[in-house]
Every structure is written in structure tokens, then in C-alpha cells.
Amino acid sequence: MKPINLNQRLAGKVAIITGGGGGIGSAVARRIVAEGGRVAIADIVLDSATEVAAELGDAALAVQFDAGDPASIEALIERTVEHFGGLDILHNNAAITTPEIQKYDTTAVDIPLEVWKRILDVNLTGYLVGCKYAIPHMIARGGGSIINTASNSGIVGDLGRIGYGTSKAGIINLSKHVATQYGRQGIRCNAIAPGIVLTEATKKSVPHIAESFGKHLALNRMGTPEDIAALVAYLSADESSYITGQCISIEGGSLIHQPHFADYMGDQ
Numbered sequence: 292m293k294p295i296n297l298n299q300r301l302a303g304k305v306a307i308i309t310g311g312g313g314g315i316g317s318a319v320a321r322r323i324v325a326e327g328g329r330v331a332i333a334d335i336v337l338d339s340a341t342e343v344a345a346e347l348g349d350a351a352l353a354v355q356f357d358a359g360d361p362a363s364i365e366a367l368i369e370r371t372v373e374h375f376g377g378l379d380i381l382h383n384n385a386a387i388t389t390p391e392i393q394k395y396d397t398t399a400v401d402i403p404l405e406v407w408k409r410i411l412d413v414n415l416t417g418y419l420v421g422c423k424y425a426i427p428h429m430i431a432r433g434g435g436s437i438i439n440t441a442s443n444s445g446i447v448g449d450l451g452r453i454g455y456g457t458s459k460a461g462i463i464n465l466s467k468h469v470a471t472q473y474g475r476q477g478i479r480c481n482a483i484a485p486g487i488v489l490t491e492a493t494k495k496s497v498p499h500i501a502e503s504f505g506k507h508l509a510l511n512r513m514g515t516p517e518d519i520a521a522l523v524a525y526l527s528a529d530e531s532s533y534i535t536g537q538c539i540s541i542e543g544g545s546l547i548h549q550p551h552f553a554d555y556m557g558d559q
């Protein structure tokens with residue numbers, strides 16, 4: 292392996308971060324640029340992508356796209372390659388997180404099928420389509436790294452959010468398939484599974500989350516977008532060149548134990 296400059300691990304690399312205007316995506320964009328990379332910050336909300344790109348100067352490009360629209364994903368990838376001259380890293384990170392849609396993402400009986408379909412289109416099919424159009428460009432550069440954001444919700448069941456959880460479970464296996472199918476051509480593909488991460492949006496949409504989830508976290512603190520960005524940077528860099536097809540949990544130890552026992556102890 293070539294010697295690694297730990298401050299500039301991503302020098303010369305080009306990344307696309309979908310949902311790059313959001314809480315986690317913007318932290319990833321900042322981290323990749325801090326490590327020497329260049330980024331396309333892609334989001335359905337152009338204003339938020341533009342705001343993050345403006346902070347990062349020439350190393351960043353804001354692109355509007357819809358992760359639920361395959362033509363728009365293809366256009367995002369072509370525009371990035373044209374602008375930066377190639378593509379090495381794809382962080383599929385966009386997901387429907389708005390309470391206006393999430394409130395309909397309920398149970399098997401109650402979820403409206405159009406809500407189920409839109410969630411799977413954006414959160415899961417959008418990730419496949421990103422891989423479909425990014426991989427040939429990565430192979431042309433000798434390889435690349437794809438990081439797909441899953442979630443704790445893709446590993447266990449829940450009382451609500453059946454669409455979200457199912458999309459995140461699909462991402463874990465999608466990542467293994469892509470890793471298996473293109474590993475020999477230098478493509479690595481991994482999923483990451485965050486637990487609760489305190490972004491501005493999470494703080495607003497679930498204000499009491501720290502209190503209710505706190506007692507289940509082995510590490511006794513909530514996750515931050517910067518925690519996730521550090522993992523994405525590592526998986527993007529050549530330093531992780533022997534890791535592929537994995538789902539790496541980054542969740543403070545919330546799923547390593549039986550939650551009812553923590554509740555029981557808390558009641559004593």
C-alpha cells in the first residue's frame with residue numbers, strides 16, 4: 292500500500308454526496324474537502340446545497356437533483372464528471388426525512404401505498420440508480436468507493452416507519468451485492484448504519500429524543516454529524532482498501548443490548 296498522508300487522505304479524489312445540504316451530508320462534505328477532496332453537493336433543496344458549497348469554495352459544486360428520478364440521478368453524475376473530470380466516491384445519503392411525509396409512514400395495514408412507493412423510490416431505488424451510473428466512471432479511473440447510508444432502523448423492527456426501515460434494510464443487502472459484483476474491478480461498497488444523530492432537523496422534529504433515547508446508549512451521548520463524517524471519510528480513503536460489503540454500525544451501542552433491561556433498571 293502507498294504511504295498515506297493522514298491530513299490529505301482524499302487529495303485528488305472526487306465525491307458526490309447526495310442529501311449533501313442536510314445535517315449529515317453537509318458534515319461529510321466539509322470533512323471530505325478538509326481531507327483534500329472535491330465534492331458535488333447534491334440535494335433536492337438547491338438553497339441548502341448552495342449554502343454548503345459556498346462555504347467550501349472551488350472544491351465544491353452544488354447540484355439540484357431528485358433521488359426519486361433516475362434521469363435526474365444520471366444527470367447529476369454526468370455533470371459532476373464533466374465539472375471535476377472524474378468520480379471516485381459516491382455517498383448515497385439522501386432520504387425522505389420530512390415529518391410531512393414521515394407521518395404517513397406507519398404500519399403494514401395503514402401506510403398509503405403511494406407513500407411506501409415514494410419512500411422506496413428515493414431511499415432505496417435511488418441508491419441503486421446512483422451505483423448504476425457511477426460505477427462505469429469509477430472503473431474508468433481504476434476503482435472507487437461507494438458508501439450507502441442505512442440506519443439502525445434497517446436492522447430491527449419498530450412500531451412505525453415500516454417504509455423507512457424496509458428501505459434501510461434493502462440498502463444493507465444492495466451494498467453487499469454491489470461489493471460482490473464489482474470488487475474485482477476495484478469498486479468497494481459499504482453501508483453505514485447510524486443510530487440517532489443529533490442534526491438540527493432531528494432536534495426540531497423529535498425534541499425529547501435525547502431524554503428518551505439517552506438511557507439506551509452505552510456511550511452516554513448522542514451521535515453527531517461529525518461522527519458519521521469521520522467514518523465516511525475513512526471508508527472513502529485508500530486506508531480502508533480491504534473493507535467491502537460490510538454494514539458498519541455507528542450508533543453509540545444502542546443495539547448491543549436488550550432495551551427492556553435498561554428500562555427496568557431505570558425504574559428501580
Ligand SMILES: NC(=O)c1ccc[n+]([C@@H]2O[C@H](COP(=O)([O-])OP(=O)(O)OC[C@H]3O[C@@H](n4cnc5c(N)ncnc54)[C@H](O)[C@@H]3O)[C@@H](O)[C@H]2O)c1
Nearest residue numbers: 310312313314315335357358384385386388442485487488
Ligand atoms: N439523523 C439521524 O438520526 C439518522 C439516523 C440514521 C440514519 N440517518 C440517515 O442519514 C441520512 C442523512 O440524514 P440527515 O439526518 O442528515 O437528514 P436531513 O434531513 O438533514 O438530510 C437529508 C437530505 O436529503 C435531502 N433529500 C430528501 N429527499 C430528497 C430527494 N428526493 N432527492 C434529493 N435529496 C433529497 C433533503 O433535502 C436533506 O437535505 C439519511 O439517509 C438518513 O436516513 C439519519
